[in-house]
Amino acid sequence: MTYCIGLRLNAGLVFLSDSRTNAGLDAISTFRKMIVYEKPGDRFMCLLSAGNLSISQSVREILQVEKIPGAEGEEAISIWNAKSMFDVARVLGSAVRRIHDQDGPSLRAAGIDFVASFILGGQIGGEAMRLFLVYSAGNFIEATRETCFFQIGESKYGKPILDRVLTPHTPLDEAAKCALVSMDSTLKSNLSVGLPLDLLVYRADSLSADQVVCIDDKNPYFQMIHNTWGQRLREVFEGIDDPRWDGGDATHPLMVESERFDPMKKIGHASEKIV
Incomplete structure (x- = not known):
């Protein structure tokens, strides 16, 4: 399995991916x-992939030469001459x-399912930045201001921090930090996601990317993220009041009656019904 994140913000794009592939407990690569x-100066495109490795590698290989018909009288469209990121997604x-x-x-x-998904983002000169999620059937959706990020692979562990922190106005460095926290949460909870990581930050209208780094287990910044995030979570957790079951005075009492629902009933003998 894998975990990949793509963010589309007003200031640019952020991409983060792990690199673990496994076909069993003893087949990890x-x-x-x-x-x-x-x-440079014309177009920038970044592709993240998840799912069956043979499928995603084959797609990546032919993408460089794949063409679709252009308008009548125009040349076929490839990723190298497309006039929009929408056409690149096509x-x-x-x-x-x-x-x-x-x-x-x-x-x-x-007996193998055709499973692969992709995050495609980038910018072509003269057009705004765009981010797409492409499914196994080849259809796709585009990120919007309301949904400014996509995840593929093991997304559930890293989603809460993205939901709580990210907006289109989030600065790029803060967004990169958020993506790394999301990845760290996933690494902590799922063995099918693993280091090293690839992180890329693209600044709007630059039409090239020079902020690219490969992160391994000795990377000082990622070590700091891992240690600090775990410590701060524990501090916040310990700062939340424990529940009181005795009905005593509390700032946030637990033992209060619901206006709509009754407490759960216990069954004491065989003839008793729940309803």
Whole structure:
């Protein structure tokens, strides 16, 4: 399994991915889940992948040469000449469907589901930054101001901090910190996600990315994130009052009657009913 995050903010884009791939308890490997396609000054695109590794690698391989028909009288569209990130997402969807048509029947015969998902984000000169989530069928949705991030893979452990902290106005460095906290929470709770990590920060309208880092278990900043986040969570938890069951005076009493519901009833003999 894996965990990848893509954030679209007013100030730019943030991408973070782990690198663990496993096919069982004794078959754990490291494969990068992030790839960047870039023509400095013209276009920047970043792709994150999760799911079946053979599928995602095949999609990434043919994406560089995949083409879809252009308008009548115009050349075919590829990721290198597309005039919008929407068209780039269409090319990616076409690549996913091509691999599905090529490998899907054999996978089904072997009892293997065709499972792969992708986060695609970037900017083409003359257009605003855009972020897409592409599904196994090749269809996709786009991030909005109301939903400014996407996750793929083991998303549940790292989602709460993203929901609570991120808005489109979040500064890029703060957003990168938030993504790393989200990843640390996932690493703590799920062995199928693992180091090293790839982190990329893209600043709006730069049309190239130079803030890219590979993070391993000895990275000082990530070690600080791991230790500080765990410590501060414990401090906050310990600062919350314990519940009182004796009905005594409390700032936030627990033993109060609900206006709508009764306390749970106990069954004391075989003929008693819950209703």
